[in-house]
Amino acid sequence: xxxxxxxxxxxxxxxxxxxxxxxxxxxxxxxxxxxxxxxxxxxxxxxxxxxxxxxxxxxxxxxxxxxxxxxxxxxxxxxxxxxxxxxxxxxxxxxxxxxxxxxxxxxxxxxxxxxxxxxxxxxxxxxxxxxxxxxxxxxxxxxxxxxxxxxxxxxxxxxxxxxxxxxxxxxxxxxxxxxxxxxxxxxxxxxxxxxxxxxxxxxxxxxxxxxxxxxxxxxxxxxxxxxxxxxxxxxxxxxxxxxxxxxxxxxxxxxxxxxxxxxxxxxxxxxxxxxxxxxxxxxxxxxxxxxxxxxxxxxxxxxxxxxxxxxxxxxxxxxxxxxxxxxxxxxxxxxxxxxxxxxxxxxxxxxxxxxxxxxxxx
Amino acid sequence: xxxxxxxxxxxxxxxxxxxxxxxxxxxxxxxxxxxxxxxxxxxxxxxxxxxxxxxxxxxxxxxxxxxxxxxxxxxxxxxxxxxxxxxxxxxxxxxxxxxxxxxxxxxxxxxxxxxxxxxxxxxxxxxxxxxxxxxxxxxxxxxxxxxxxxxxxxxxxxxxxxxxxxxxxxxxxxxxxxxxxxxxxxxxxxxxxxxxxxxxxxxxxxxxxxxxxxxxxxxxxxxxxxxxxxxxxxxxxxxxxxxxxxxxxxxxxxxxxxxxxxxxxxxxxxxxxxxxxxxxxxxxxxxxxxxxxxxxxxxxxxxxxxxxxxxxxxxxxxxxxxxxxxxxxxxxxxxxxxxxxxxxxxxxxxxxxxxxxxxxxx
Numbered sequence: 001x002x003x004x005x006x007x008x009x010x011x012x013x014x015x016x017x018x019x020x021x022x023x024x025x026x027x028x029x030x031x032x033x034x035x036x037x038x039x040x041x042x043x044x045x046x047x048x049x050x051x052x053x054x055x056x057x058x059x060x061x062x063x064x065x066x067x068x069x070x071x072x073x074x075x076x077x078x079x080x081x082x083x084x085x086x087x088x089x090x091x092x093x094x095x096x097x098x099x100x101x102x103x104x105x106x107x108x109x110x111x112x113x114x115x116x117x118x119x120x121x122x123x124x125x126x127x128x129x130x131x132x133x134x135x136x137x138x139x140x141x142x143x144x145x146x147x148x149x150x151x152x153x154x155x156x157x158x159x160x161x162x163x164x165x166x167x168x169x170x171x172x173x174x175x176x177x178x179x180x181x182x183x184x185x186x187x188x189x190x191x192x193x194x195x196x197x198x199x200x201x202x203x204x205x206x207x208x209x210x211x212x213x214x215x216x217x218x219x220x221x222x223x224x225x226x227x228x229x230x231x232x233x234x235x236x237x238x239x240x241x242x243x244x245x246x247x248x249x250x251x252x253x254x255x256x257x258x259x260x261x262x263x264x265x266x267x268x269x270x271x272x273x274x275x276x277x278x279x280x281x282x283x284x285x286x287x288x289x290x291x292x293x294x295x296x297x298x299x300x301x302x303x304x305x306x307x308x309x310x311x312x313x314x315x316x317x318x319x320x321x322x323x324x325x326x327x328x329x330x331x332x333x334x335x336x337x338x339x340x341x342x343x344x345x346x347x348x349x350x351x352x353x354x355x356x357x358x359x360x361x362x
Numbered sequence: 363x364x365x366x367x368x369x370x371x372x373x374x375x376x377x378x379x380x381x382x383x384x385x386x387x388x389x390x391x392x393x394x395x396x397x398x399x400x401x402x403x404x405x406x407x408x409x410x411x412x413x414x415x416x417x418x419x420x421x422x423x424x425x426x427x428x429x430x431x432x433x434x435x436x437x438x439x440x441x442x443x444x445x446x447x448x449x450x451x452x453x454x455x456x457x458x459x460x461x462x463x464x465x466x467x468x469x470x471x472x473x474x475x476x477x478x479x480x481x482x483x484x485x486x487x488x489x490x491x492x493x494x495x496x497x498x499x500x501x502x503x504x505x506x507x508x509x510x511x512x513x514x515x516x517x518x519x520x521x522x523x524x525x526x527x528x529x530x531x532x533x534x535x536x537x538x539x540x541x542x543x544x545x546x547x548x549x550x551x552x553x554x555x556x557x558x559x560x561x562x563x564x565x566x567x568x569x570x571x572x573x574x575x576x577x578x579x580x581x582x583x584x585x586x587x588x589x590x591x592x593x594x595x596x597x598x599x600x601x602x603x604x605x606x607x608x609x610x611x612x613x614x615x616x617x618x619x620x621x622x623x624x625x626x627x628x629x630x631x632x633x634x635x636x637x638x639x640x641x642x643x644x645x646x647x648x649x650x651x652x653x654x655x656x657x658x659x660x661x662x663x664x665x666x667x668x669x670x671x672x673x674x675x676x677x678x679x680x681x682x683x684x685x686x687x688x689x690x691x692x693x694x695x696x697x698x699x700x701x702x703x704x705x706x707x708x709x710x711x712x713x714x715x716x717x718x719x720x721x722x723x724x
Binding site: 080083084085105108109112113115116117119120121124125126127128129130131138139142143172185188192 | 387388564565566568569570571572573574575576579583584587588
């Protein structure tokens with residue numbers, strides 16, 4: 001790490017998140033454990049699900065941070081902690097330098113205007129019994145910013161902005177397609193002119209052609225309103241397309257993070273490399289030429305995660321050290337300072353991780 | 363901007379002709395289905411007639427010329443001192459044991475019965491919904507305490523409580539209403555609590571929280587509209603229960619005190635005379651039966667109309683009878699059903715336009 005600190009690398013994603021003007025959100029060593037209770041009314045906490053375990057990251061003003069990882073790695077939990085929807089077990093979340101961790105509802109209220117969410121399921125995220133006008137107008141009602149005709153006009157402007165017909169003000173969510181519903185969700189998130197929008201797999205539930213429309217809409221809105229996004233997704237290509245920097249999570253920890261091109265073109269963590277090798281490629285030639293890394297076993301239970309590096313039971317490069325010592329998240333030799341990897345034996349460019357598949361241990 | 367420049371959806375949406383499309387609410391659709399259910403409509407008519415009958419009790423008394431509490435020892439009793447039968451001496455439904463006009467007594471009794479039925483149901487519904495929402499939404503200790511209250515209220519021996527209260531305070535209308543309400547709310551609370559437990563996990567509730575909505579707003583604006591259906595059905599079915607409940611208490615002499623007539627205390631008196639005066643016990647029983655039956659059938663009809671997937675023994679019209687079993691797929695396209703239909707695939711083509719969520723109003 002020492003040699004790269006003095007390098008001339010891009011500083012999109014510095015190791016020590018500073019509070020300079022372009023940092024919108026800083027997450028500092030965030031931990032979220034869900035207690036597993038025993039039986040009975042007064043059940044004792046038996047153990048914990050370690051959903052997020054010591055995650056630090058920063059989101060830059062006007063930029064998009066992509067967050068990838070397989071199901072159950074804690075991406076959504078992290079997002080909900082940042083949005084203040086669930087309390088963090090420990091660690092801090094700073095928004096524009098102000099500590100917003102575990103604020104009461106009243107104290108959080110002013111920040112609600114600045115931090116909004118777009119949800120994964122366009123069917124579940126809209127109340128089926130309320131009309132679209134009332135759904136998109138709800139932020140105005142809650143924050144008393146507009147009422148009556150003003151609110152209706154504001155809602156219709158938003159609908160127009162996200163590509164919905166303002167005439168459909170009185171319709172119910174059930175009368176819209178998945179893509180249109182997601183636009184409704186975007187309009188609602190946009191209503192209070194937030195600075196940060198947390199997109200929790202906003203396009204995973206959509207048809208591919210609709211995905212592109214929604215992604216383009218999000219990109220346009222970012223340009224127009226200077227929004228920052230925390231963009232969570234499974235789809236690595238989607239994340240690459242939208243993100244300025246990318247963070248890869250595995251089992252509640254960050255495996256690798258850095259500028260998008262760096263992580264995608266030179267993945268250093270074996271997990272990132274395996275994930276990237278598994279993503280479908282649009283070009284058949286490059287797909288054929290690619291060496292797929294097939295990981296064995298399932299993701300271990302976050303109730304009882306492996307010691308040392310959490311990835312070591314499935315890692316093709318694992319050695320004894322990996323099971324005992326936890327690797328620090330740091331810039332590896334030859335990488336820019338913004339490209340951090342938590343691995344004892346980072347992947348070298350051109351290295352083939354073909355050993356995977358033979359290891360059967362969990 | 364650029365995965366692909368797919369903007370045509372937005373464009374086409376805006377080019378769409380501005381037809382005045384008013385989405386039909388859940389209640390409008392429910393009403394449309396209910397209107398086609400002959401049994402339910404007949405029940406509504408019967409209930410309305412019964413209400414008119416009750417409200418018109420003084421008019422009936424004036425027409426037949428017999429005030430409610432006026433005994434006619436000469437013309438209202440035969441030579442043995444027993445009640446006279448229907449049609450005798452201008453008593454349309456005969457008289458009771460001291461020669462009062464039975465029709466007028468039943469009409470005034472209808473006032474008490476319907477008043478008690480509707481008021482106690484209203485009290486129980488408001489109380490039950492509120493406590494159920496609170497228990498389900500907040501959970502934890504609040505839920506544990508309230509759940510014990512529900513259990514206690516449901517397990518309580520109601521006759522004994524009524525006897526105790528009546529002996530302590532003398533029987534009165536207030537005690538009847540209090541006792542019936544007390545035994546009705548817990549059932550509603552349980553249903554509401556269970557529904558709330560599942561509804562509060564919906565993404566739209568999380569969306570509301572992320573907008574800064576408080577618990578009251580979420581409970582009453584986001585959750586309540588989604589469980590009004592079962593509550594409405596339950597309330598409709600509680601009305602006849604309450605009517606019978608009142609009759610039972612009055613029959614036992616711990617309900618509405620004489621000389622005020624109620625169906626229960628008329629029947630209570632009648633039991634000594636059924637051998638000499640069949641009309642004395644048959645007519646009040648008939649009114650009680652018709653009223654409770656009408657409310658029960660209406661409740662069934664509402665349940666069917668709200669959720670067309672359910673089956674019941676008395677299917678309303680021929681059309682519904684023929685389609686029974688397919689009705690689930692032909693119902694209104696609400697959220698859950700949309701998914702079911704989507705999985706059915708081939709059924710989608712069979713969906714009649716009139717039943718879809720947002721048809722064009724002609």
